[in-house]
Amino acid sequence: MTMKNAGLFGVAVSAAALLAGLGAPSLAAAQQTPYEMINAAAASSDITTTPLRGGVVLLQGSGGNMVAMPGPDGLLMVDDGISLSKAKVEAKLHDIQPTGIKYAVNTHWHWDHTDGNVWVHDDGATIIAQANTAKHLGETIRVVEWGHTFTPLPAGGRAALLVAKEKTLPYGTDVLRLRAYMPSHTDGDLSAYFTKADVxxxxxxxxNGLYPFIDYVAGGSIDGMIAAANANIAMAGEKTIVVPGHGPLGDRASLIEYRDMLVTIRANVAALKKQGKTLEETIAAQPTAAFDAKWGQMIISPALFTTLVYRGV
Structure with a gap:
């Protein structure tokens, strides 16, 4: 599961420093792993809420984007962030509806989206995920780019309700449609679509506005990311509010721009690799240069994204 590129960890450290709002990493920051810096950012950040449509509320400030929607038996959540933010997230959820959590959907296994599983389960939530996500949350997995070995969550923090291909969940005034992607970011990704709110x-x-991470250890690939981008475009209408895993809200047009970026960079990297270029030579050729000003300024650097694409072509 280890990666061959000796420079990859240093690239990820610089990227995570940007995620944490630190700019160039200080000596102390450089001694932290990206996982530690991201957790520190979550611990110090406020949780913000943004009402979207149809009662759906966006929560930001604890790892990945989250949403919550009130219903007759409590809240329905999609992703639950980093557990260090528990008290702040709970306070915001109480403002939305003070009756606890009924369901928590995991879009994939990464800790910045699922680390809250244990406490939301203790709050009464049934956790929903694709089968591979539930499996990974019960495994020990080393993610070199984050500088961390993830250990199994307690059984209660893993999904009790699994989605094979598609599941509809009527809740409150809406119907949530869950769909499993083919392996893309990981091999256990789900989309979640509020059909009436069109979110x-x-x-x-x-x-949105960021180069994505691709988790090859857990079955992800650049080709799968492109396929998932096409699936997202097909699901989105002209008025759909699109909530990305990271970054600001998007729409169908921004999904198309993102897909086109992935396709172009994949083609650039594949052409260089076909010419016999090494990874280092490919990075030096700057195959992402046309996109770096917009997409390469936070979290995943151009060099790291080139490395991830190179691995998959």
């Missing part, structure tokens, strides 16, 4: 959550198959 689509893509998980980490879509990062």
């Amino acid at each position: 689509l959550l893509t998980g980490d198959t879509y990062w």
Whole structure:
């Protein structure tokens, strides 16, 4: 599961420093892993809420984007963030509806989307996920780019309700449609679409204004990311509010722009690799240069994204 690129960890450290709002990493920050810096950012950040449509509320400030929607038996959540933010997230959820959590959907297994599983389960939530996500949350997995080995969550923090291909969940005034992607960001990604509110959550198959991470250890690939981007475009209408895994709200046009970026960079990297270029030579050729000003300024650097694409072509 380890990666061959010796420079990859250093690239990820610099990227995570940007995520944490630190700019160039200080000596102390450079001694932290990206996982530690991201957790520190979550611990110090406020949780913000943004009403979307049809009662759906966006929560930001604890890892990946989350949403919550009130219903007759409590809240329905999609993703639950990093557990260090528990008290702040709970306070915001109480403001939305003070009756606890009925369901919590995991869009994939990464801790910045699922680390709250244990406490939301203790609050009474039934956790819903694709089968591979539930499996990964019960495994020990080393993610080199984050500098961390993830250990199994307690059984209660893993999904009790699994989605094979598609599931509809009537709740409150809406119907949530869950669909499993083919392996893309990971091999366990789900989209979540509030059909009446017309709000689509893509998980980490879509990062708005950011190069995405691709988890090859857990079955992800650049080709799968492109396929997922096309699936998201097909699901979104002209008025759909699109909630990415990371970054600001998007729409169908921004999904198309993101897909086109992935396709172009994949083609650029594949052409260089076909010429016999090494990874280092490919990075030096700057195959992402046309997109770096918009997409390469936070979290995943151009060099790291080139590395991830190179691995998959």
